[in-house]
Amino acid sequence: MLKIFFYLLFFSFVSMALFIVFLSNNKKNKNFFPINVFNTENNSFSKVGNINAVPFKTTAMPTTSGTLTPCPDFPPYLQGVLQVQFNTKRTLEDVQHHVGSFLKQGGRYKPSNCTAQQKVAIIIPFRNRHEHLNHWLYYLHPILIRQQLDYGVYVINQEGDDAFNRAKLMNIGHTEALKQYDYDCFVFSDIDLIPLDDRNLYRCSDKPRHLSVAVDKFNFKLPYATIFGGVSALSKEQFLKVNGFSNTFWGWGGEDDDLYQRISLRGMSISRPNSAIGRYKMIRHNRDAHNERNPNNVQKLRETHLNIDTDGLNSLRYTVREIRKDILFTFITVDVQAPTV
Numbered sequence: 001m002l003k004i005f006f007y008l009l010f011f012s013f014v015s016m017a018l019f020i021v022f023l024s025n026n027k028k029n030k031n032f033f034p035i036n037v038f039n040t041e042n043n044s045f046s047k048v049g050n051i052n053a054v055p056f057k058t059t060a061m062p063t064t065s066g067t068l069t070p071c072p073d074f075p076p077y078l079q080g081v082l083q084v085q086f087n088t089k090r091t092l093e094d095v096q097h098h099v100g101s102f103l104k105q106g107g108r109y110k111p112s113n114c115t116a117q118q119k120v121a122i123i124i125p126f127r128n129r130h131e132h133l134n135h136w137l138y139y140l141h142p143i144l145i146r147q148q149l150d151y152g153v154y155v156i157n158q159e160g161d162d163a164f165n166r167a168k169l170m171n172i173g174h175t176e177a178l179k180q181y182d183y184d185c186f187v188f189s190d191i192d193l194i195p196l197d198d199r200n201l202y203r204c205s206d207k208p209r210h211l212s213v214a215v216d217k218f219n220f221k222l223p224y225a226t227i228f229g230g231v232s233a234l235s236k237e238q239f240l241k242v243n244g245f246s247n248t249f250w251g252w253g254g255e256d257d258d259l260y261q262r263i264s265l266r267g268m269s270i271s272r273p274n275s276a277i278g279r280y281k282m283i284r285h286n287r288d289a290h291n292e293r294n295p296n297n298v299q300k301l302r303e304t305h306l307n308i309d310t311d312g313l314n315s316l317r318y319t320v321r322e323i324r325k326d327i328l329f330t331f332i333t334v335d336v337q338a339p340t341v
């Protein structure tokens with residue numbers, strides 16, 4: 001009987017010891033939590049550690065000569081796939097509380113521990129979409145910070161209620177941003193598009209780049225091969241080479257296709273991230289008032305080659321009504337000089 005008792009005691013000790021070993025191993029795995037970061041440019045995987053432990057602000061690491069080293073090609077703090085939802089109501093105060101302390105007046109940021117590879121102006125055409133703006137700022141600032149960009153956010157607000165002109169607002173944003181800082185890359189983004197993966201870098205490349213490749217609204221597929229609307233990135237040189245957007249697309253539609261044609265006409269082709277990474281959620285909305293589809297824009301698309309040299313950055317006319325620098329963005333209200341009909 002006593003023998004049985006000792007056997008039982010022995011077995012319970014062994015199982016307890018095994019249980020403890022199992023628990024400690026489990027904990028180790030949790031701490032390590034490796035994340036595979038998919039490198040969008042050469043399709044290779046690299047490992048980063050636990051991203052939750054990575055602070056936005058890291059201490060500066062100057063070289064021996066006292067200058068900062070260039071930021072790496074592949075930012076080390078990316079998280080990969082992101083959770084995005086628009087059910088939560090967000091106010092500007094919420095967003096400011098969330099990310100404001102990392103930014104400088106005007107929605108500006110640059111990494112403190114390395115020199116950013118590019119100076120990027122994000123241009124957003126805007127009128128009466130404040131709720132969308134709050135979501136955009138809430139999600140995009142942390143992403144852009146993790147991407148180690150030297151960037152600024154410019155919201156170009158069309159004054160009045162004449163026909164909306166997305167493309168002209170982009171040209172104005174480009175011109176006004178350059179008055180503020182020596183940007184070398186321009187990301188043109190709709191206010192309602194939120195990336196679902198931070199490996200989709202808001203940078204420019206050797207070709208004009210279409211970033212919003214797989215949008216939920218289009219079942220995560222390109223609706224047609226040459227689409228260039230949504231979010232796109234052009235270097236300063238690329239944008240100048242095509243004379244910017246056309247200024248004459250009033251109302252909804254066509255201006256993005258016109259830009260695509262300009263790019264082709266100037267002998268360039270476009271690049272895109274992998275569709276597994278270039279994923280976006282669009283905040284659901286109805287067509288806005290005064291941005292109805294304009295049937296004239298279809299005809300205009302047949303004339304891009306006739307207009308590219310005379311309609312664009314070199315013919316841009318507008319009046320700035322106000323420049324307001326919030327901590328989260330620079331808000332520029334403009335009179336786009338809509339034609340009187």
Ligand code: UD2
Pocket residue numbers: 124125126127128129164166189190191192193212215227228229230231251252253254255256286287288289291
């Ligand atoms: C598509 C394109 C968009 C543009 C548009 C045609 C994609 C994913 N999107 O978007 O890039 O080419 O068709 O013009 O391909 N806006 C305001 N207030 C307004 C009207 C527009 O702020 O009253 C801004 C806002 O940033 C908005 C953008 O203009 O996201 C485009 O307008 P939209 O969202 O109504 O157009 P949508 O979704 O059909």
Ligand code: MN
Pocket residue numbers: 190192282285
């Ligand atoms: Mn939209």
